[in-house]
Amino acid sequence: MTLRLGVVLPTFNERKNLRGMVERLDAALAGIPWEVIVVDDNSPDGTADEARAIAQDDPRVRVIQRIGRRGLSSAAIEGMCATAAPVVAVMDADHQHDPALLPGMLAAIESGNHDLAYASRFAEGSSTEEWGRPDRVKASNLANRIANKVTGVELSDPMSGYFMLRTEVLRADAHRLSGVGFKILLDILATVEAPLRIKEFPMNFAARAEGESKLDRTVVFEFLVGLYDKWLGRIIPTRFALFGTVGALGVFVQLGVLWIMLHLVFGERFVYGNWDESTTFNVANTVAAVVAMTFNFVLNNELTYSDKRLRGLGPVLKGWAQFALTCSLGLLTNVGSAAVLKGMGINDVVAVIAGIVLGSVWNFALSNKFVWGK
Numbered sequence: 001m002t003l004r005l006g007v008v009l010p011t012f013n014e015r016k017n018l019r020g021m022v023e024r025l026d027a028a029l030a031g032i033p034w035e036v037i038v039v040d041d042n043s044p045d046g047t048a049d050e051a052r053a054i055a056q057d058d059p060r061v062r063v064i065q066r067i068g069r070r071g072l073s074s075a076a077i078e079g080m081c082a083t084a085a086p087v088v089a090v091m092d093a094d095h096q097h098d099p100a101l102l103p104g105m106l107a108a109i110e111s112g113n114h115d116l117a118y119a120s121r122f123a124e125g126s127s128t129e130e131w132g133r134p135d136r137v138k139a140s141n142l143a144n145r146i147a148n149k150v151t152g153v154e155l156s157d158p159m160s161g162y163f164m165l166r167t168e169v170l171r172a173d174a175h176r177l178s179g180v181g182f183k184i185l186l187d188i189l190a191t192v193e194a195p196l197r198i199k200e201f202p203m204n205f206a207a208r209a210e211g212e213s214k215l216d217r218t219v220v221f222e223f224l225v226g227l228y229d230k231w232l233g234r235i236i237p238t239r240f241a242l243f244g245t246v247g248a249l250g251v252f253v254q255l256g257v258l259w260i261m262l263h264l265v266f267g268e269r270f271v272y273g274n275w276d277e278s279t280t281f282n283v284a285n286t287v288a289a290v291v292a293m294t295f296n297f298v299l300n301n302e303l304t305y306s307d308k309r310l311r312g313l314g315p316v317l318k319g320w321a322q323f324a325l326t327c328s329l330g331l332l333t334n335v336g337s338a339a340v341l342k343g344m345g346i347n348d349v350v351a352v353i354a355g356i357v358l359g360s361v362w363n364f365a366l367s368n369k370f371v372w373g374k
């Protein structure tokens with residue numbers, strides 16, 4: 001009985017869905033030697049424990065529990081690399097993908113006529129049950145159009161999370177996959193060099209069984225980050241680029257708040273009460289800097305570190321305080337290094353820019369380690 005198919009189920013908080021998924025796989029794959037690899041990112045609901053409990057009675061079930069990591073794409077890649085089966089599938093564990101499609105996909109690949117099979121939500125004959133909000137369908141259509149341009153492959157649904165391919169095709173290029181964001185199929189299409197013969201299967205994208213979706217908010221953002229990572233991530237790491245972009249936006253926030261403080265709050269002639277002009281300015285600028293720093297903290301927490309997002313009042317306040325400390329040290333680095341460079345006779349503008357770059361690197365290194373380090 002040679003293993004023919006590995007099924008990767010990336011999971012985050014899918015404890016209640018898991019047993020049912022394995023039962024449905026068992027029913028759908030009758031007569032086909034298969035294994036399932038649950039790749040769980042240490043879900044707080046105990047998905048990994050549940051997977052191990054199932055595996056004790058069914059050795060076709062394997063578990064990879066990742067600690068301190070998050071991400072659907074990277075989980076899928078690790079799962080796919082972990083199977084000895086010649087063909088591997090990735091699908092959602094929440095019952096939105098129907099396992100009944102697996103035998104047909106497997107037949108397409110084993111026939112030797114196709115390298116990759118995938119299930120499309122937008123092909124002729126597909127349907128979506130409770131896909132949620134219309135804006136998400138729109139976002140998905142837009143993403144599809146861009147994706148088709150990027151990969152040069154015309155697929156009706158390159159963002160699909162349900163696909164199957166020959167494992168050796170994946171392994172040959174696995175080291176070049178970026179593993180960022182949710183668009184793993186797209187990443188494979190854009191990365192694998194051998195021309196792929198693809199077969200599309202229309203699917204009925206069912207409603208999620210239990211629990212909630214993890215990618216509602218930022219599909220489009222994740223997608224753009226994925227594109228960036230693919231093209232420029234090697235030159236300037238994606239996380240640093242995001243951090244830098246947020247920092248640059250913060251500059252405008254600070255200038256804007258400063259303007260508002262001086263013109264609207266402190267009013268006429270920029271003087272407040274019996275303060276002199278420079279005190280007024282310094283107070284206004286301090287407020288502006290704190291607002292900008294808070295803005296940067298929130299944006300970094302939501303976007304740059306969405307995979308390690310601090311949640312709840314306590315952790316957020318603590319993170320904010322650490323970020324404030326980091327930024328103060330960054331500011332010293334910024335101003336200090338500019339002063340040193342200027343002292344060495346270097347051009348003012350160059351010295352200031354070098355200070356900004358060094359300060360940012362410092363901010364990034366510290367926040368990366370201390371604020372969002374765990």
Ligand code: GDD
Binds near residue numbers: 012040070072
């Ligand atoms: N290991 C791991 N780590 N698994 C994750 C993570 C993570 O950080 N985030 C989500 N998952 C798992 C979920 O537990 C589920 O099994 C599967 O990945 C899909 O996640 P959902 O949160 O249910 O995604 P969705 O239904 O909103 O999104 C669907 O559409 C996307 C395209 O718009 C899925 O089909 C995606 O695969 C697809 O890319």
Ligand code: MN
Binds near residue numbers: 092094096208213
């Ligand atoms: Mn889902």
